[in-house]
Amino acid sequence: MENRNNVTVIILFGLSQNKNIEILCFVLFLFCYIAIWMGNLLIMISITCSPLIDQPMYFFLNYLSKLCYTSTVMPELMTDLLAERKTISYNNCMTQLFICHFLRGIEIFILTGMAYDHYMAICKHLHYTIIMSRQKCSAIIIVCCTGGLIHSASQFLLTIFLLFCGPNEIYHYICDVYALLKLACTDMYGIGLLVVFNSGLIALVTFVILMVSYFLILHTIRDYPAESRTKALSTCSSHKTVVDLFFVPVLFIYIRPAETFPEDKLVALFYTIIAPMFNSLIFTLRNLEMKNAVRKV
Template sequence: MENRNNITEFILLGLSQKKEFEVLRFLLFLLCYIAILIGNLLVMISINCSQLINQPMYFFLSYLSLSDLCYTSTVTPKLITDLPAVKKTISYNGCMTQLFTMHFFGGIEVFILTGMAYDHYVAIWKPLRYTVIMTRQKCGIMTAASCAEGFLYSFGQFLLAVFLPYCGPNEIDHYFCDVYPLLKLACIDTSRICLLIFVTSGLMGLVTFVVLLISYAVILYTVRSYCVENCRKALSTCSSHVTVVVLFFAPLFFIYIGPATTLPEDKVLALSYTIIAPMLNPLIYTLRNMEMKNAIKKLCSSFNFPWDKVRE
């Protein structure tokens, strides 16, 4: 990756310039990252080591956990290691790599969530043809398409940032490298680039929003004819997905589809989709899901822990 300007590294200003609570923030984010690793790995292993992997819903959930894990790992470890550091720097190549990978895994997550909405739509709208429509091959194609679409989106964002001239200053008012903070450091007028980012992000957001809206409009229309018990079960399954979508999409819409500016509040909102959502997703999908609970219990029971022998 060739750097054609005089900037070789960037300084990340982080979440806040106040030093009083850095130790507390370090411990908090470290615990959050450990929870993200344990929660998402547990979901992935439990699904892949059980018959749940043969069901489309859990097939997508496994890949959602993987994308969550990869997505947060592009940002959170750097945030944690930077907190106790005196000078929070990132190389030019490291910054561009972080920008690409973050948008790549974030894009995959957006499209997988959309695929999960389609899965719920088919399950409720056409239950008799569900197994015919949602075959393992089709689920694999949808997942591969999510990866391809995520790559194309992130590559576009990467190209917009990598060819900009950065002449100084080199301070990024964020805790990771993102497009809008980098545009503020460019030596040229970036108004057209901001418009292009708005259009591309807006188009992706609009398409996914329309798919989600149509899916759940059909679902709500269909469950009206269900008995109370089946209606409650169907809505309970969909409510987990809706909660995850809101946690992930809401701050993204505010930051990337709003005005092309960077606000102090953006850093706080970014915590929602880089740390909070990946941490809560395993809990949201397991707390009210008996199949996931049983899969996790079965996985845990397969290990012979020392305290199990003591109890016996």
């Protein structure tokens, strides 16, 4: 990609300037990264090699596990933790920005698709098998990927045409939009509003839709027998926990005006490392069908 700026290399401030803390973080993050990969692989193999792949919920979960969003962040982060000088080229920074928002956008929309599946399974159970056919599920995945691409492309285009004159240091460990806006030479108020509208509003609207779907599900199952109600709540609680772990930190960062705070990079750890690591545990340990499939594998 063409660089029209004076900045060709970007210096990342990282998580800490204390070398001992960085080494400790490297060990912890390496453990987390291995756990994320093993958990996602176990879910993908367990679903693919069992009849669960024919159920829409696990069809979506299989695709969610394939994203492995952390792979766009973790290798660079762990390398920088051991490096004396934390730098990334302009082109690699823009590439990381695009891929991160692309995969994150897909994840948001797949979580919404899973909520739609839960709603149909509980509130429209008589027509569930007809509504949630394999063709419908595949179409939802295509829509999720398209939505993620549109979101990422718009964020990328908002950033790629900015003029960066220097300084070239960002107080983050990844190339995030808000951190990069600080390097721009021009007034960023208008661009900042567009970023909030793109990322913040998408996350907020999606989160509200998810909460409404949970409310409708709770309203529907209030008259169910105790056993059926417990099973429905167990299925939805796993999804709800994953949604909270992902959306709360995302909303904290992107729903406000385009301003950066020192806490942002710590909050970003929740949706880049902590949430992906717990996702596989939550979907596996709190779901009887998944636990049986994992045992067979």
